[in-house]
Amino acid sequence: MSIYRLIRQRFFPHLWCPGCGHGMVLNSLLHAVDDLGIDQSQLCMVSGIGCSARISGYVDFHSMHTLHGRALAFATGLKMARPELKVFVPMGDGDATAIGGNHFIHACRRNIDMVAIVMNNRIYGMTGGQYSPLSGRQIGGDDEKSRERSVFATTAPYGSIDRAFDTVELAKGAGATFVARTTAYHVQEMRRLFKQAYEHKGFSVVEVLCQCPTYFGRKNKMGGAVQMLQWLKDNTEKLGSKKLEENPNLIARGVFVDKDEPEYCSEYENSVIAKAHKE
Amino acid sequence: MSGKICFVQGNEACVRGALYAGVRFFAGYPITPSTEIAEHLADQLPRVGGKFVQMEDELASMCAICGASLAGFKSMTATSGPGFSLKQEALGYAIMAEIPCVVVNVQRGGPSTGLPTECSQGDVMQARWGAHGDHSIIALTASSIQDAFEVTVQAFNLAETYRTPVVLLFDEVLGHMRERLEIPEAGVLPVVERLKTDVRAGVNYHPYLPREDGRLPMSDFGGVHRFNVTGLHHDIWGFPTSNDEQVVKLNYHLFDKIESHANELARWKEYYLEDAEHVLISYGSSARTARALVEDRRAKGDRLGLLELQTLWPFPAQLVQDKTANAKSIYVVEMNMGQVASQVKAVVANPDRVFLVNRMDGHLMTPSDISQVMRVVEGRGF
Structure with a gap:
């Protein structure tokens, strides 16, 4: 089947900047959904505010473009009301881990069945390039020079002094039952991970490292989209690979957590409703 | 009415009213003096096929009821002043996206954490203007346990009719006071069900195109129509727009759909107004005090009357004008600095x-x- 059936074609071309990674996430997601053959009338997308959040307007799903950081809270109400719906919640890095940090950790803890996608480009793009909780102090990576180089943003003109969250560790610590990371460069891997995340029963988090050539790239002299994608290729390595074991400066990709725990809507049905009816 | 008689507090009467109206989803966060509403619904909702969730904060609760309402469930949350402040962001979203829901604020003393266990009516203006931007809102109140029940049913009816959030402005005294409640048989009080679209699958459905009567038929998330919901200014399909004409149209629609029905929306009770020289205007638990005074002074032959408002927003201007036309003086009795x-x-x-x-x-x-x-x-002196 064609992925064109899954999009609202009249809104294209999209509003993202040339070279932005978000279109790649949309593409991989559409292919994943197409591969999975999900009934379109069951598909929901709930997003917050920011560049990433605009993704919900482009998909021909039931779509909700909500408030900055609050997408998971809206999605929780939707999913509890109708557990048969298939819910995707794409978020940006500021959206998910700054203003929406509380909703994020509690959605992980609750283990409600939905797929949260953190499109991490380490910057607030929509507002013009401010640092986020995922910007970090240094660029990082394998190359010694860039590892030590300060992160700059319009609100960090002297270099950022804010330590970064590690989204994977945050999700793990908060109890998410499926946690994965990939990048905008690794589109086939992203497609595979989205499918795995969807098929997992419980709260799934997929972090996608994305390039923002317009702001993060420009402010930090990382080149254009091609150079930034190259950076994502060179500085990440598969979990369990020898390269990763030998080089702690590389960022791991793959599935970090995949475990079975009671899912929230099922528990409500099987425990709460069942007991309420016994009384 | 030959219903079930019970002896309950205002918060429980509100819960009974919500269940009577068909509430099927509640999300909340513990806060005095409204917590009993969450407690009772945690117990009751799973028995009637509904869902209850205690969210991580007040704002998340308001967001969750929006999500559940879009899935087709009559939804509600409850809080008090500090939580009401936190909910404003998502309350504004519900106004903009035209999501029916009921928000209960059992008022306590403020500002800030204020007087958690004591009474106030200080959130009247916040109910009107708490969310940013121009908009309109419906806010109802009650002074007795029976009225709290009936007004709650009405709040759900209005939320569905006008496709908007409705605020119930109760107060600590009403929430915690116990009184006799007679729950009418099903069917005695009207219950408005959600107006669903009759547009068939495959035919263009416009979620934000009002009918001639101003109502907007809905389609549930998960139904045959896939559309967009956003807090941005949007077109009749729910897609963001900054087109001047559409923006202006939406602003006026959101305002007029409520304000132009102010007369129909007015709910009130009145005592001895026909020949009253002095009219007291009050609402909520203050109206109980006002009524006691009026009854007492009437017994002594003084021509006092009481207009008890149950609709605070849209403000029933015509009603107030009509009922006070012959009054020599008007006393507004309320527990705030003069918001009404x-x-x-x-x-x-x-x-x-x-x-x-x-x-x-x-x-x-x-x-x-x-x-x-x-x-x-x-x-007559001090």
């Missing part, structure tokens, strides 16, 4: 004869609080 008094002054012919009677220490007003002010106004 200022509205009354704005609409009556003689604003100089409108006097505020208030009390700000968290305790319920007493009849003597009112008569003291009346004595001063009437020139």
